Amino acid sequence: MSLRIMTVYGTRPEAIKVAPIITAIEADPELESTTVVTGQHREMLDQVNTMFGIEPDHDMNIMAAGQTLNGVAAKVIAGLDEILAEEKPDVVIVQGDTTTVMGAAIATFNRQIPVVHLEAGLRSGHIDSPFPEEANRKLTSQITALHLAPTSTSKDNLTREDISENDIVITGNSVIDTLMFATRTLEVHFGDERLEALQQAKKAGSGGRILLVTAHRRENIGEGMADIGAGVAELARRYPDLTVVFPIHRNPKVRESIMPAVADLENVLLIEPLAYAEFTRALSLADIVLTDSGGVQEEAPSLGKPVLVMRENTERPEAVVAGTVKLIGTKRQRIIDEVSLLLDSEEAYKGMANAVNPYGDGKAAERTIAAIKWKFSGGEKPADFGTDVS
CATH class of the missing domain: 3.40.50.2000 (Glycogen Phosphorylase B;)
Structure with a gap:
């Protein structure tokens, strides 16, 4: 039976x-x-x-x-x-x-x-x-x-x-099972024309560096989200060659806190949340990941991406120990400093961009x-x- x-x-x-x-x-x-x-x-x-x-x-x-x-x-x-x-x-x-x-x-x-x-x-x-x-x-x-x-x-x-x-x-x-399936077998074309153009530029060896940002944590809503928006905006202004890809959560409180700071910046692609296959492709295109997500902490190290986590603690410490994830909180200046370090220092970047997968x-x-x-x-x-x- x-x-x-x-x-x-x-x-x-x-x-x-x-x-x-x-x-x-x-x-x-x-x-x-x-x-x-x-x-x-x-x-x-x-x-x-x-x-x-x-x-x-x-x-x-x-x-x-x-x-x-x-x-x-x-x-x-x-x-x-x-x-x-x-x-x-x-x-x-x-x-x-x-x-x-x-x-x-x-x-x-x-x-x-x-x-x-x-x-x-x-x-x-x-x-x-x-x-x-x-x-x-x-x-x-x-x-x-x-x-x-x-x-x-x-x-x-x-x-x-x-x-x-x-x-x-x-x-x-099992998130790694799914990630391997998606990155190895799925053909992805972005519905957003700007993001698709960025993918094609990356394939051609151009397109510059990409910062992928996600933010949705309930405990970050309010001051934390406002600081995230302000930090990302300053990074976009400081590094005009950087493209910030920001699939913004549909929670109205998240949007109210973040969008005013970044909406008018040309190198910030504010887009609707991506379907899973599209998100994994965006993750593979990114150079740095800035997130408060739990799952992204597991996925990005598999692709050799440095992950800066906008939280004070994590239930997923393995990648922190491995050095591919760093906890940085949500304070505006800390976000700016930590992303800038990875953009400016090849040594710091290589120290985190290890394809170590403890998951x-x-x-x-x-x-x-x-x-x-x-x-x-x-x-x-x-x-x-x-x-x-x-």
Whole structure:
């Protein structure tokens, strides 16, 4: 009898990381796949599903304008409870640290169905930073049956919280599986004419240097975002040969804080958020990445890009240790100084532009399937990423 696996996800970052897992489940004759999307992100989520040819079995479509985190959580728990009663899966996979993840884990646990947590064990050490993600991670860990940690650091975090090593497998991060698929196989043409012209110039060996910027963190909204806008504006004025590519988040508060400072600068390309394939191409074109994103901290080191992270702490310290990521906060002058250092000093740039990838080798989906089979169907426990020789 097939093992019935339900995968629940709701945002683009989750979709990016579960897509190779769902593909692997569907390709395995011993497994049966059911997919559920909450729609916590709508358009961006659908883009990733389309890219991988995933058609969800259930779409909860929970989002409404102005709803609170508690409103999202309540809809996830109540809505998924009905789906769990109908589908009766053997295990449920959740990924990461969103409100979808926390709500889905609680609904699953209350139905006495085992929870499998992808990307388990990330910790910043600060319960309100990032908010609410750090709390969501810790809450989910308490009711998870199988923790799939991306790195040994994540595993250590879990064991310090008295989670048994027998419930943890280090798989690497499936974001690298998806990144490798996208950068190696997808032909990308940008819908934005300016960005497409920049891509063609880069291919021709011209086009100058590119700074890719993303900013969306809830805790940075307000003064932090205003400083980010002011810092980027000063960099654009100081380095007229630099092109700043800034896919700006749709959150009105983000736009209100950032756009006034940069909107009139000719070498700042303010564009709408990019589809995943386009974003990975923009990442590959960039010389420096300035971000407050978690996922970008994992992706950019795989492409040898220096990453300056506009946060005070990170739940992904591995690349900081490796030297390809630096935490710089959101203060205007610090942003200017750190980007300028990389633009002005070849030695500083080379020191960070090392293609060191502590997060994965493109085989996380393979290890994930092996771990689920081991835990719920019997067999040998798979070797941890970093210790196996596959």
